[in-house]
Amino acid sequence: MxxxxxxxxxxxxxxxxxxxxxxxxxxxxxxxxxxxxxxxxxxxxxxxxxxxxxxxxxxxxxxxxxxxxxxxxxxxxxxxxxxxxxxxxxHVNYTFAFRDVSRVFTHELVRHRAGSAFSQESLRYVRLSEIGFRVPPALEPLREQVVAIVEQLEELQVDAARELGLDDDGVPFAVKKEATSALRRLAPLGLSTDIIWTANVRTLRHVIALRTTAGAEEELRLVFDRVARIATAEAPALFQDFARADDGTWVAGHGKI
Structure with a gap:
């Protein structure tokens, strides 16, 4: 892992x-x-x-x-x-590359489809020879058990590819794709992946405010705190009414626009 x-x-x-x-x-x-x-x-x-x-x-x-x-x-x-x-x-768009976010994160991000564009790493084509994983803070007391489970799932991916002969000479790409697509079903939802996200400023303001609130999912709060810092530095006048609270929430003074 x-x-x-x-x-x-x-x-x-x-x-x-x-x-x-x-x-x-x-x-x-x-x-x-x-x-x-x-x-x-x-x-x-x-x-x-x-x-x-x-x-x-x-x-x-x-x-x-x-x-x-x-x-x-x-x-x-x-x-x-x-x-x-x-x-x-x-009229103003920014494009972000999110590296090593979980599929929990990407499943929530793609709900913000208005004013957005997405291009995500496809596990139908990209074989999992290694599983990236982040242990969330809430599971730290169970770290050893969590890591052991993820490592077992990683070994399964590697062993299955070998037993299915995916790297043998002459295996058609279509066969590799079908097996790779099936094997992704045995990967954890917390698997690390990459996604490219383009959003206009109206959407960006909305998502920052929504996904940094205290009730938002922990990983989304972490990532969008960084997005907010980048956005406010890039175009300060377009985010001039935003303020970061002590708990990490970014609050828009003018609300949803």
């Missing part, structure tokens, strides 16, 4: 095409807004761009109904959050 711990990697973030944005603004009016956003974060700028497009509020006068605009990006985005204008947050 390979003892594991969950790891979180941010592998993709939004990137602006500034020339395209400038071309639009020159056609629609408000090119001066883009110049004022030089050096600002791409995620925050994209959300602000989408929001201002709704009201043509790049600068006063473009929309006769708008006589005053918020110049400060942080203040503008705080107003977006406070007003619940969450659709503009959906």
């Amino acid at each position: 390979r003892e594991t711990r969950p790891e979180v990697f941010l592998i993709a973030r939004p990137a602006l095409d500034v020339d395209g944005m400038r071309g639009y603004l020159e056609a629609a009016g408000g090119a001066s807004w883009l110049e004022r956003r030089a050096g600002a974060g791409d995620a925050e700028t994209l959300v602000e761009f989408a929001g201002r497009a709704c009201y043509r509020s790049w600068e006063p006068g473009l929309n006769p109904n708008v006589t005053r605009v918020r110049e400060d990006q942080g203040a503008y985005l705080d107003n977006v959050l406070a007003s619940g204008h969450g659709s503009v947050l959906e």
